[in-house]
Amino acid sequence: MAEPGAAASAGRLLAMGVTGTVLALVAVLLLRTATFPEPDELRGWGRTGASRIPAQFSEAERTAMKEALKEAIQMPTVSFSSENINTTALAEFGEHIRKVFPFLFSTSFIQHEVVEQYSHLFTIHGSDPKLEPYMLLAHIDVVPAPNDGWEVPPFSGLERDGFIYGRGTIDNKNSAMAILQAMELLLRRNYVPQRSFYISLGHDEEVSGTYGAQKIAALLESRGIELSFIIDEGGYIMDDFIPGFEKPFAWISVSEKGGMNLMLQVDSDPGHSSMPPKETSIGILAAAVSRLEKTPMPNMFGYGTEKSILEQLAGQFGFPLNIILTNLWIFGPIMSRILEKSPATNAMVRTTVALTMFNSGIKVNVIPPTAQATINLRIHPAQTVPEVLEIVRNVVADDRVRYHVLNAFDPLPLSPHDNEAFGYQLLKRTIRDVFPEVTAVVPGICVGNTDARHYTNISKGLYRFNPIALNPQSFKSFHGLNEKISIQAYETQVAFLFELIQNADTEKVPRPHSAEHEL
Ligand SMILES: CCCCCCCC/C=C\CCCCCCCC(=O)N[C@@H](CC(C)C)C(=O)O
Ligand SMILES: [Zn+2]
C-alpha cells in the first residue's frame, strides 16, 4: 500500500504542520488501542462443549489430505474458453472426489448432484430447519499453464520444500478440495450439522461461470431456495502488504468490481501502402487507446470501502501513519494519491482500463481496412457501466472510433458487514480462532470477478474469503508462474473450514462487547 517514500513524505508533511492536533489524537488513539485485545469468553461460539469436535488430524489423515490435493492438481482441468474446456480432466476430477471422500458420497443426509456434466452441488441437510442455509463455493477449473518459466511442471503436483506446486494450488482447487476434505473429516467423526448448507463446485469460473455457477444458481432459485450467506474465493489473509505494518490482516471482500469488455473499431479505405493516407485505421485507433491509457478514470477514494479499510487498520500502525489513517477527513487527498502508486491499491480506488487485445493488418503492403482493440475495464463500486462508457467516449473524443460492448455488468452491491451480518461475523470469529496472529479484519473489495456474482438472486450476503495467507509475491502467481501452497497452509485451510462449519451451527450472531473489542 503506502510506499516507504510516500509514507515518509506524508510523515514530513504532518511534522511540519498540525502538531497540536496530532498530540490530542495520539492520546485518543492510545486510549483506543489499550482496550484492543478481545476477551476469551467470546471464543468458540457455535457448537460448544462435548458436541464440539476439535480440529486435530492424525498423521495418516494429514498425509491423505495432502496426497488428495496433489492428485487433484495433476488433472489439467483447464478452461481455455467457454467452448473449449478440458472435459476429460473435469470428468476425472469427478471420479477423484468420489474415491478420496467416500463418506461424503454415502451419507444419508447428503445429496450430490452433477450439474451440466462437470459441476458439483452437494446439499447437506442439517437437523434444524429453522436455521437458514448457507453455501461454500469454489471452482475446479484452472487457467492454462504452459511449462515455460515454471520451476516444476505446472500439472505435476510436485512437493518441494514443504510446498505443493501447480496450477490451481491457490486458484482454486485448494478451496474445492479443502471444503470437501473438512466435511469428510467431520463425517468420519460422526458429525451431523444443525444448519443446512450447500457445497457448490463450478467447472467454468475461469471463463465466466455460465454453465457452472450460473446454472447452479438458477437451479436453486427454481427450487425457491434462499441462502443466508455464501463464501467464495477473492479475499485472503494479507501478509507483508503494507510497509510499516508487520502483522497480517484479513481481507474479506464484501463486494467485487463490475466489468466491461469493450471493443473499439476504426474502419478506413484500404489501398496501396506506397501511397498512404495521412492517417490509417491503425494510427487512429492507437492514438485513441493511448489517450485512454494516459487518462486514468477518476480517483473514487472515499466512495467505496477503501476509506473504511484504512480506518480499521489505523490502530495497527505506528506514528505517523496511525494518525494519518484515523484522520482521513484531513489526510484523505494525500492517502488517495499514495494508493494510486501501486497497481493493486490503484485498482481499489478507481475503475481500471487495461488494453488487452489489438488486431489489424492483412499484409505488409496493404493499408488495413479495419483496426480493432479490446479493452478490459474493472468498474469501481461507485460507478456504473453507462457512466464509465461515457467517460471512455469523452476521453477518446474521436467520431471515427466505433464501440461494441462485448459484455458488461455493474459492480456488485456491498454485502452486509455490520454486527448483525451473520456470514461476516462467522468469518471474523473463525479467523480469530484459527489465525490468532491476525489482529485486524477489514471489509474489502475483490478487484477480480468470482462465481459468487451469479448468486445475487438467492443471497444478499456474498463474502469472498480464502483462509490462506498471501504476500505480494504469491499474488503474482495467480494465473502466473510457480503457483504453490505450503502444506501447512493447506492443512490450516482444512482446519478453518472444519471450525467454520461447526461455528455455523448457531442461531445467534456473536455480539462484541464494544467496538474496541472488535477485530
Ligand atoms: C492494502 C492491501 C491491498 C491489496 C489489494 C488486493 C486486492 C485483493 C482483492 C482481490 C484479489 C483478486 C482475487 C482474484 C479472484 C479473481 C478470479 C478471476 O480471475 N476471475 C476472472 C473472472 C472472469 C469473469 C473470467 C477475472 O478475470 O476476474
Ligand atoms: Zn479463481
Ligand SMILES: [Zn+2]
Ligand atoms: Zn483464476
